[in-house]
Amino acid sequence: MKYEIDLPADIQHCLTERANQTGQDVAHLIRLAVTRFVSEEVSANGDDSKWTQAKDDRRCELIDREIAGTISLPERAELASLQRIAEQHFDEIASPPMEEALKLHKRLISKPDA
Numbered sequence: 001m002k003y004e005i006d007l008p009a010d011i012q013h014c015l016t017e018r019a020n021q022t023g024q025d026v027a028h029l030i031r032l033a034v035t036r037f038v039s040e041e042v043s044a045n046g047d048d049s050k051w052t053q054a055k056d057d058r059r060c061e062l063i064d065r066e067i068a069g070t071i072s073l074p075e076r077a078e079l080a081s082l083q084r085i086a087e088q089h090f091d092e093i094a095s096p097p098m099e100e101a102l103k104l105h106k107r108l109i110s111k112p113d114a
Helices: 009-022 026-045 053-068 073-093 099-110
Strands: none
Touching: 009 026, 026 073, 053 073
C-alpha cells in the first residue's frame, strides 16, 4: 500500500539532512520512523512488558547486529521496544533512594529565611 504525504518544510529538511548523514534514502528513514512508532504503540497497549532473561539476550543480539550494520528495519523497531522495556525495568529495580533527599528537602523548607 502506498501513501502520499505532505510534510512541513522543516521536517523535510531534517529528513534530507539525516539521509545525507547516514547514506540512507528519505523513504527508508520514514519507514523506520513509522515502524518504531507502530512498535511503541503495540508495546504500550500490550501485556508483554515484563523483563526476562530471554528479552535481555535478544536485546544484546540486536545491539550486536546494529553495531555490525546487519540489523534489519523490523529488528530496529524490536530493539527500540526492548530498550524501552529494559529502561522501565531497570528504573523500577534500581530507582534512586529518596529517603535522604526527602530529609534534606524537609530541612531546607523548615529553615527560616536569614
